[in-house]
Amino acid sequence: DGGITQSPKYLFRKEGQNVTLSCEQNLNHDAMYWYRQDPGQGLRLIYYSQIVNDFQKGDIAEGYSVSREKKESFPLTVTSAQKNPTAFYLCASSMTPLAGGREQFFGPGTRLTVL
Amino acid sequence: GNSVTQMEGPVTLSEEAFLTINCTYTATGYPSLFWYVQYPGEGLQLLLKATKADDKGSNKGFEATYRKETTSFHLEKGSVQVSDSAVYFCALQSVNTGNQFYFGTGTSLTVIP
Numbered sequence: 001d002g003g004i005t006q007s008p009k010y011l012f013r014k015e016g017q018n019v020t021l022s023c024e025q026n027l028n029h030d031a032m033y034w035y036r037q038d039p040g041q042g043l044r045l046i047y048y049s050q051i052v053n054d055f056q057k058g059d060i061a062e063g064y065s066v067s068r069e070k071k072e073s074f075p076l077t078v079t080s081a082q083k084n085p086t087a088f089y090l091c092a093s094s095m096t097p098l099a100g101g102r103e104q105f106f107g108p109g110t111r112l113t114v115l
Numbered sequence: 116g117n118s119v120t121q122m123e124g125p126v127t128l129s130e131e132a133f134l135t136i137n138c139t140y141t142a143t144g145y146p147s148l149f150w151y152v153q154y155p156g157e158g159l160q161l162l163l164k165a166t167k168a169d170d171k172g173s174n175k176g177f178e179a180t181y182r183k184e185t186t187s188f189h190l191e192k193g194s195v196q197v198s199d200s201a202v203y204f205c206a207l208q209s210v211n212t213g214n215q216f217y218f219g220t221g222t223s224l225t226v227i228p
Contacts, residue, residue: 004158006158040221041221042221043159043216043218045215048215050213100146100208100214103161106160108158
């Protein structure tokens with residue numbers, strides 16, 4: 001079955017540590033996205049990538065980094081510079097975003113807790 | 116700029132009641148509009164979409180009509196079930212900003228038997 005996988009489902013981190021969240025898709029989608037979800041808020045875009053080896057900052061990129069070395073993979077690193085990293089992180093992908101009306105497909109999410 | 120405003124929740128309904136969740140948007144140009152649903156602890160799933168004015172999206176008994184004159188995309192269902200309990204997100208996709216998505220804050224729905 002095609003889809004998006006995120007791992008791990010739950011992640012605990014000590015303050016001052018970097019941590020990497022995995023996102024893999026087998027939908028052959030060009031574009032991939034990372035969102036952060038906090039209680040009572042909508043989704044906020046962290047980073048997105050429309051093609052391999054290229055990515056752009058979203059609205060809240062500070063304290064995060066990404067890479068896009070393969071079409072299928074878009075890992076997110078939460079660095080120690082991110083002041084409030086505890087949140088639910090969602091990865092998404094879509095076909096080429098050049099045409100409108102293309103929905104985003106979401107993974108199951110990773111819940112990160114900083115201890 | 117682009118933004119989505121949803122009615123605040125939480126919303127609690129009895130089974131078989133009529134559901135409306137209001138969504139209005141601000142956008143330049145002609146955005147595509149979406150409703151997503153999120154069950155507890157999971158990612159978002161597409162519920163329905165509409166890509167141009169007067170289009171009606173529908174799925175699983177839910178429907179929403181793209182109203183350009185009122186910049187709205189209200190979600191409706193005639194008879195809700197307990198299994199509809201979830202958080203519902205309205206979203207727009209704007210061609211003018213590289214087809215990025217803009218999400219509302221979500222509306223939590225609880226359906227009681």
